[in-house]
Amino acid sequence: MSQSSLSFQIEPVSKAQDHVIQQKIDLKTKPPGALGMLESLALQIARIQGPQQLQIVKPTMLVFAGDHGIAAEGVSIAPSEVTHQMVQNFAHGGAAINVFCRQLGFTLEVIDCGILTPVEGVEGIIDQRLGAGTGAIHLEPAMSLDSVDKGFAMARELIERHHQAGCNLVAFGEMGIGNTSSAAAIMAAMMQLEVADCVGRGTGINSETLARKLTLVELALLSHQSAMTGPKQVLACLGGFEIVQMTGAMLAAAERKMLVVVDGFIATAAALVAVTINANVRDYLIFAHRSEEQGHQRMLAHLQAKPLLSLGLRLGEGTGAALALPLIQAAANFYNQMASFSDAGIEAVV
Ligand SMILES: Cc1cc2ncn([C@H]3O[C@H](COP(=O)(O)O)[C@@H](O)[C@H]3O)c2cc1C
Numbered sequence: 182m183s184q185s186s187l188s189f190q191i192e193p194v195s196k197a198q199d200h201v202i203q204q205k206i207d208l209k210t211k212p213p214g215a216l217g218m219l220e221s222l223a224l225q226i227a228r229i230q231g232p233q234q235l236q237i238v239k240p241t242m243l244v245f246a247g248d249h250g251i252a253a254e255g256v257s258i259a260p261s262e263v264t265h266q267m268v269q270n271f272a273h274g275g276a277a278i279n280v281f282c283r284q285l286g287f288t289l290e291v292i293d294c295g296i297l298t299p300v301e302g303v304e305g306i307i308d309q310r311l312g313a314g315t316g317a318i319h320l321e322p323a324m325s326l327d328s329v330d331k332g333f334a335m336a337r338e339l340i341e342r343h344h345q346a347g348c349n350l351v352a353f354g355e356m357g358i359g360n361t362s363s364a365a366a367i368m369a370a371m372m373q374l375e376v377a378d379c380v381g382r383g384t385g386i387n388s389e390t391l392a393r394k395l396t397l398v399e400l401a402l403l404s405h406q407s408a409m410t411g412p413k414q415v416l417a418c419l420g421g422f423e424i425v426q427m428t429g430a431m432l433a434a435a436e437r438k439m440l441v442v443v444d445g446f447i448a449t450a451a452a453l454v455a456v457t458i459n460a461n462v463r464d465y466l467i468f469a470h471r472s473e474e475q476g477h478q479r480m481l482a483h484l485q486a487k488p489l490l491s492l493g494l495r496l497g498e499g500t501g502a503a504l505a506l507p508l509i510q511a512a513a514n515f516y517n518q519m520a521s522f523s524d525a526g527i528e529a530v531v
């Protein structure tokens with residue numbers, strides 16, 4: 182394994198200017214604290230960007246797609262072929278994430294990290310394939326350690342390209358039938374929890390399918406127990422290709438001091454691994470929403486994350502992250518544009 186891809190140089194944010202930032206927020210023409218979570222969001226962004234003007238430039242939604250061997254066991258409402266079909270749908274602009282990105286002016290990029298068969302003849306799907314679906318995790322490792330490394334390296338290049346283009350906010354979404362099984366397994370391994378606390382209904386499976394999913398994820402954890410000696414090994418054992426690349430891309434984006442917007446259960450599992458690899462990444466993470474997936478709340482609590490939205494979403498694709506963008510922009514805008522009490526000639530309410 183090349184060390185370069187596992188070592189991420191992420192600067193923790195400085196809190197040295199917190200008093201300046203907080204004073205700027207408190208002197209806006211509103212009762213102290215009245216903008217609630219937008220105030221803590223502005224503080225987070227100002228710690229990253231400095232206390233002057235906050236900027237959200239070329240916000241970009243990255244949707245990472247990959248297939249999962251475990252899906253052949255019927256752990257989802259849909260077969261693996263639907264991953265390919267949905268990637269095609271993304272390319273044609275017909276998925277929920279396309280609609281929201283169009284509405285909000287969010288650039289959307291779709292990355293094939295290793296779906297079963299690549300989508301041919303359409304523009305705009307980025308080829309970062311690590312294989313044709315992962316190994317079935319209840320039977321074998323999802324992938325080799327080498328693939329994890331390769332995934333990190335490609336993810337870093339992807340982020341570098343967006344950084345070079347001036348983008349300073351990337352949001353993380355995913356597509357991959359069966360990936361809530363992989364994410365739940367990662368959650369159980371990383372947080373040392375019972376599988377039953379981590380596995381949920383994903384796309385909306387019935388109780389019989391849920392019982393099968395639980396058994397298979399338990400089997401996966403048991404069979405890889407001794408091999409999971411660190412976060413990279415957990416990724417190799419439990420997958421998937423899109424989760425690996427999301428993890429690498431989150432770390433690379435934090436290295437570049439970009440804002441990292443995390444979508445639902447699967448993206449949060451990637452964030453969990455990223456934080457274990459380098460705890461400094463946490464300063465750059467903005468958690469968009471709390472999904473309906475069983476286990477998401479617990480993962481968020483573990484990461485001390487207060488998500489911006491709770492809309493009962495359980496879709497993935499980055500939909501929650503897209504919907505949170507206007508709130509992030511609103512946080513930057515109130516910080517930049519609101520009058521202070523002295524600007525407005527109003528007696529300070531402090
Ligand atoms: C038509 C369709 C569109 C989707 N878009 C996102 N997902 C979501 O569901 C999958 C995870 O749930 P599970 O582990 O139960 O398969 C992922 O692809 C996720 O992005 C979809 C699922 C389906 C069926």
Ligand SMILES: O=C(O)c1cccnc1
Binds near residue numbers: 361444494496
């Ligand atoms: O929380 C999510 O992101 C999610 C939940 C169910 C299915 N797909 C994604």
